[in-house]
Amino acid sequence: MREALDHWDFVIAAYAVGLGGLALLTAWSWQTMRHAERRRDEVKRR
């Protein structure tokens, strides 16, 4: 008796986890950098 799973389900799950994590990390890093540098420029100007 074979398990015969549909491998595509697992491929899609793995890509979703991998790319989703990567996209979140990139977006968060971008946002924190923008925020930190804007704050520095504000503090400098004052």
Place this chain on the structure above:
Amino acid sequence: MHIYANPKRFLSLAKWLTPLFLWSGILVTALSIGWGLTQVPPDRLMGESVRILFVHVPSAWLGMGGWTGIAIASAALLIWKHPLASVAARAIALPGMVFTAICLATGSIWGRPTWGTWWVWDGRLTSMLVLLFLYAGYIALSQATAREGGAPKIAAIFGLVGAVNIPIINRSVVWWNSLHQPPSITAGKSAIDSVFLVPLFVAVLGFTLLFAAIVLMRMRALIAEQQVEARLRRRALDDDMPVATSRLENA
């Protein structure tokens, strides 16, 4: 050696490199994903699930490469007191941890249809999980020392000690009987057919560019936070406010 130790010089370089790495990374990664999902034939035994290779392997390499970077930066901090080294090590930790987590998650998803299990406690999987916990410990420690004004030396020593896990991960499938297969790519030899190997290298390149872009963005954020802190502290001292000054000095 110290040319790029100067934060100003580093920042002018980073401002130029960040978008370059970011956009080329997004482009190359998208290319490798499209390639992996649509152009690659199924594997002889694993069938369609072989496509997970293109997410799993680059994440694994970068998860381990990240700690290697932390170890190098830690050594630079301890030996040369390189001012950017501690920033670099702290900037690498989060992406390194995320890539390690992606490696573990995609590996688990891959294991279920191929091996028949989500997880086993064999040498490779266990040592990779240890790496995830080491990252978590490093992030907590470096955050704490940065916030409390403690010596970054402590985190640097932890970064060096933790590096011992990297060769263990690498050799775990050779030293011990494990469910995970031994390395497919060893010096100059590959057991991966070129229809899988070429898109794998494209994926590794794309992920590496993204990793570099994220590290640069994290470094810029950390440097900006330090600059704000330094400026506010100086201003508080200049303002001739004895209460604020004494509070800062006691902090």
Place this chain on the structure above:
Amino acid sequence: MSGSVPMKAKHQRMALVIVALIAIVAAGLIATWALRNQANYFYLPEQIAAEPPAVGQAVRLGGMVQPGSLETEADGVTVAFVVTGNEASSVPVRYSGILPDLFVEGSGVVAEGSLQADGTFLATNLLAKHDENYVPKELEGLEGHRAADSVAETTVGLD
């Protein structure tokens, strides 16, 4: 600033870091060396033969599914096959349940279960072990012979 004193301090720190690194790596290597046998995920057929575990004791057996040995019994769920290690040693295995997709003759397997009084290994769970070769389906015929060889190369102590 660039006198000989700070230079010396820098070299001293470098020597200290290098000594510390060597000590850490040595400690790690010794620890893993000590774990060498404990950290094995499974036993090979010859290890089972040399030091048979008690009947009923839970162990993991790993090796290669001998080509031609896989048989499905009349009930359709029970399979019997032989796991080989080195040439001389082999263990007959019986298992009732769902087979992972990668479980095929000539490929690696890890069986969880226990040794029975009659010398067969009764598996409660089967895991398929993949080798390090990634080959597209079209090339299967060309690579068929290599698949069997590679299992021997991918398992420690299986020559």
